[in-house]
Amino acid sequence: MGHVFESAPSGRAKCRGCGKKIDKGVLRFGERMPNMFGEGEMTLWFHPVCACYKRPEAILEAMSDAEDAAREGESDSASKGVAEGDSAAGDSASNGSESNDSASHGSASEDFAEGAPALDDSASGASASDDSASNDSASNASPESVSAGDVSTSDGPASTDSRIDPSWISLAESGTEHERLPRLDGAERAPSGRARCRHCRELIEKGDWRLKLVFYQEGMFEPSGNIHAPCAAEYFGTREVMGRIRWFSDLTEADLEEVAALVNRD
Numbered sequence: 596m597g598h599v600f601e602s603a604p605s606g607r608a609k610c611r612g613c614g615k616k617i618d619k620g621v622l623r624f625g626e627r628m629p630n631m632f633g634e635g636e637m638t639l640w641f642h643p644v645c646a647c648y649k650r651p652e653a654i655l656e657a658m659s660d661a662e663d664a665a666r667e668g669e670s671d672s673a674s675k676g677v678a679e680g681d682s683a684a685g686d687s688a689s690n691g692s693e694s695n696d697s698a699s700h701g702s703a704s705e706d707f708a709e710g711a712p713a714l715d716d717s718a719s720g721a722s723a724s725d726d727s728a729s730n731d732s733a734s735n736a737s738p739e740s741v742s743a744g745d746v747s748t749s750d751g752p753a754s755t756d757s758r759i760d761p762s763w764i765s766l767a768e769s770g771t772e773h774e775r776l777p778r779l780d781g782a783e784r785a786p787s788g789r790a791r792c793r794h795c796r797e798l799i800e801k802g803d804w805r806l807k808l809v810f811y812q813e814g815m816f817e818p819s820g821n822i823h824a825p826c827a828a829e830y831f832g833t834r835e836v837m838g839r840i841r842w843f844s845d846l847t848e849a850d851l852e853e854v855a856a857l858v859n860r861d
């Protein structure tokens with residue numbers, strides 16, 4: 596009963612985490628679980644980043660297994676090509692990689708062991724701004740102030756990559772360290788003023804920003820209420836929520852700034 600990483604053989608499967616289709620040829624994560632409808636097992640497919648956010652234990656286990664497999668030398672066959680994905684590609688360039696449909700667990704493992712260059716991007720970005728003396732935190736050198744210290748906000752293109760990205764480990768670990776974080780499913784303006792915040796129990800006024808929550812059970816994510824944006828810090832135990840909100844919502848930069856200001860309000 597092992598989880599899997601593989602190149603999507605078609606573009607038909609939908610991601611359980613975000614509900615969108617997983618493009619053909621991109622790396623997808625399969626969480627294996629007992630089949631609730633019959634014999635054997637079933638597989639829930641995710642964009643890897645969606646799994647990091649919503650099924651962190653499962654994907655951490657899979658990444659750990661992949662690392663172990665690589666260390667044991669199981670991936671002895673040459674497996675070039677799968678790692679050719681351009682980590683800088685934007686969402687619209689997702690079909691650029693030449694990964695083939697037979698990409699194996701082993702090849703993914705090897706790529707993982709070699710270490711992807713993605714983490715170097717932020718370092719080079721930081722060194723470019725060394726002349727600003729006030730920059731005391733290289734890891735927060737992102738030009739997007741919206742990120743509010745959440746290092747995971749600019750990882751969008753990662754989902755269209757074709758190999759395991761080491762930065763996914765910290766994404767997933769944030770969800771195991773703060774056990775309510777995987778419930779976060781984005782942000783929206785409250786369409787009515789009738790629902791109460793799951794944290795403070797006060798009404799969320801119509802038009803106010805609210806953070807959507809989902810509850811995971813037996814392979815399904817069900818809507819399970821909302822909280823005020825300023826209640827996030829107490830409810831989740833962290834303010835590092837903007838990466839998830841950006842990932843699971845379709846908000847403008849201006850909207851994201853508004854939400855970030857509320858999340859960071861004292």
Ligand SMILES: [Zn+2]
Pocket residue numbers: 610611612613614615641642645
């Ligand atoms: Zn997804």
Ligand SMILES: [Zn+2]
Pocket residue numbers: 792793794795796797822823826
């Ligand atoms: Zn509240």
